[in-house]
Amino acid sequence: MTGLGRIKPAARVSGQKQDVWSIINEAAAASPKQPIVNMGQGFFGYNPPDFILNAAKEALDRVECNQYSPTKGRPRLKKAIADAYSPFWGREIDPETEVTITTGANEGMLSAFMAFIEPGDEVIIFEPFFDQYISNIEMPGGKIVTVPLHPPSTGATRTSSAADWAVDFEELEKAITPKTKMIVLNTPHNPVGKVFSKKELQKIGHLCVKNEIIILSDEVYDRLYYVPFTRMSTLSPEIEALTITVGSAGKNFYATGWRVGWLMGPADLIKYVSAAHTRICYSSVSPLQEACAVGFEQASAQGFWDSTIHDMKSKMDRFNKVWDELGMPYSDPEGGYFVLVNMNKVKLPEDYPFPDHVASRPRDFKLAWFLIQEVGVAAIPPTEFYTDKNAHLAEDYVRFAVCKDDEVLEEAKNRLRGLKKYME
Numbered sequence: 001m002t003g004l005g006r007i008k009p010a011a012r013v014s015g016q017k018q019d020v021w022s023i024i025n026e027a028a029a030a031s032p033k034q035p036i037v038n039m040g041q042g043f044f045g046y047n048p049p050d051f052i053l054n055a056a057k058e059a060l061d062r063v064e065c066n067q068y069s070p071t072k073g074r075p076r077l078k079k080a081i082a083d084a085y086s087p088f089w090g091r092e093i094d095p096e097t098e099v100t101i102t103t104g105a106n107e108g109m110l111s112a113f114m115a116f117i118e119p120g121d122e123v124i125i126f127e128p129f130f131d132q133y134i135s136n137i138e139m140p141g142g143k144i145v146t147v148p149l150h151p152p153s154t155g156a157t158r159t160s161s162a163a164d165w166a167v168d169f170e171e172l173e174k175a176i177t178p179k180t181k182m183i184v185l186n187t188p189h190n191p192v193g194k195v196f197s198k199k200e201l202q203k204i205g206h207l208c209v210k211n212e213i214i215i216l217s218d219e220v221y222d223r224l225y226y227v228p229f230t231r232m233s234t235l236s237p238e239i240e241a242l243t244i245t246v247g248s249a250g251k252n253f254y255a256t257g258w259r260v261g262w263l264m265g266p267a268d269l270i271k272y273v274s275a276a277h278t279r280i281c282y283s284s285v286s287p288l289q290e291a292c293a294v295g296f297e298q299a300s301a302q303g304f305w306d307s308t309i310h311d312m313k314s315k316m317d318r319f320n321k322v323w324d325e326l327g328m329p330y331s332d333p334e335g336g337y338f339v340l341v342n343m344n345k346v347k348l349p350e351d352y353p354f355p356d357h358v359a360s361r362p363r364d365f366k367l368a369w370f371l372i373q374e375v376g377v378a379a380i381p382p383t384e385f386y387t388d389k390n391a392h393l394a395e396d397y398v399r400f401a402v403c404k405d406d407e408v409l410e411e412a413k414n415r416l417r418g419l420k421k422y423m424e
C-alpha cells in the first residue's frame with residue numbers, strides 16, 4: 001500500500017528490490033557489534049585537504065558564489081579543468097565548448113544518456129557495473145546490454161591482479177547491434193580495481209569507431225592508479241571524436257558530498273549534454289565549484305596528485321595484509337579504492353538465521369550480512385552490480401572501501417581476523 005489511493009508511482013521508481021545500500025546500512029544499525037567498522041559505501045573517512053576546504057569557506061563569503069552559476073559551470077572551474085587535462089590530451093582543451101560542469105559524475109552521466117538515448121536505443125555496459133548506470137540509462141528509455149568482465153579462474157584459491165578480470169572481445173562484438181548507441185567504460189574500475197590496458201582500450205575504441213558508438217568513459221578514479229593509466233580519449237582522433245570523459249571532484253578531492261563533477265569531450269557532443277543538464281538541474285552548486293577550481297589550480301604545486309596516489313596505495317596495502325595473513329585471496333587493485341576479496345573459504349553455518357530478504361539473495365549478500373553480525377565490519381555484496389544472469393560470477397566476493405583512516409583499517413583487520421574460525 002502506498003497510501004496514495006488511486007495514485008500510482010511511476011514504474012521507474014516503484015517495485016524495485018530493496019537496494020544494497022539500505023540492506024547493508026540497516027544491517028549495520030541492527031548489528032550487536034557496535035560501533036560497526038563501515039567499509040561499505042565508497043565515501044572518505046577523512047576531509048579534503050586544507051587548501052580546498054579553505055577555498056570553500058572563502059567562497060561562501062562571496063556574494064556571487066552564493067547565486068546561480070552558469071548552466072555549463074563556472075568559468076574558473078571549466079578553465080581549471082581544461083588546464084589540468086590539456087597536458088594529458090596533448091593539446092589545449094577549450095573550456096568553453098569541451099567542458100561542462102555537472103552535479104557529480106552521476107548527474108553528468110544521466111545528462112549524457114538524456115542527451116543521446118531515445119527509447120529502444122541500446123547501451124552496452126560491462127558487468128560488474130556502477131549501479132546508478134542502470135536507472136540513468138533506463139530513464140530515457142535505453143535498453144541495457146551487459147558484457148561481463150570474467151573473473152580469474154583461480155580467484156577462489158589465489159590472489160591475482162585485478163588486471164586478470166578479462167573482456168571477451170568476441171562477446172563484446174556480438175553484443176553490438178545496429179541499435180547500439182553508447183558503451184559505458186569505467187577505468188579505474190569500481191568494484192574490480194582494474195585499470196584497462198592501452199591494448200584493451202584500443203580494441204574497444206576500434207569497435208566503437210567501426211560501429212559509430214559513443215563512448216562514455218567513466219574515469220572518476222582517474223587520480224588513483226597504481227599501474228600506468230591510459231585515458232580513452234587520448235588514443236586517437238577518431239576515438240576522441242566519439243568519447244565523453246566523466247570526472248568527479250568528489251572522488252578527486254575526498255568530497256563526495258559536494259556533488260561536483262564534469263564531462264569533457266568534443267564540442268558537438270558536449271553541447272547536447274549541457275542542454276540536458278540544464279533541463280535536469282539547471283546548474284550545479286556554486287561555492288563548491290569555486291573551491292574545486294582552486295583544487296585544480298593548486299593540486300600539482302601542492303603535490304596533491306602524487307600524495308593521493310601514495311596515500312591510497314599505502315591504505316590498500318596496509319588493509320590487504322590481513323587477507324595475506326588469513327590466506328584469503330583477493331584481486332589486487334590496479335587503481336581506485338575498492339578491493340574485491342574472494343570468501344569462498346568462509347563456511348557459513350548451515351542453520352544461520354539470515355532474514356528472508358538476505359536468504360533469497362546470492363551468497364555474497366549472506367557473507368556481507370554475516371560479516372556485519374559476527375565481526376562487525378560492513379562491506380558490499382558485488383552481485384548487486386550484476387544482472388541476475390551473471391550474478392554467479394561474483395557470489396563469493398565481497399567489496400571493501402579502503403578510503404578510511406589508518407586506525408579504522410587496523411580495527412577492521414583486527415575484527416576480520418575473527419573470520420579464521422569460520423574458514424576451512
Ligand SMILES: Cc1ncc(COP(=O)(O)O)c(C=O)c1O
Nearest residue numbers: 104105106130190220248250261
Ligand atoms: C564508477 C563510478 N562512477 C561514478 C560515480 C559517481 O560519482 P559522483 O559521486 O561524482 O556522482 C561513482 C561513485 O561511487 C562510481 O563509483
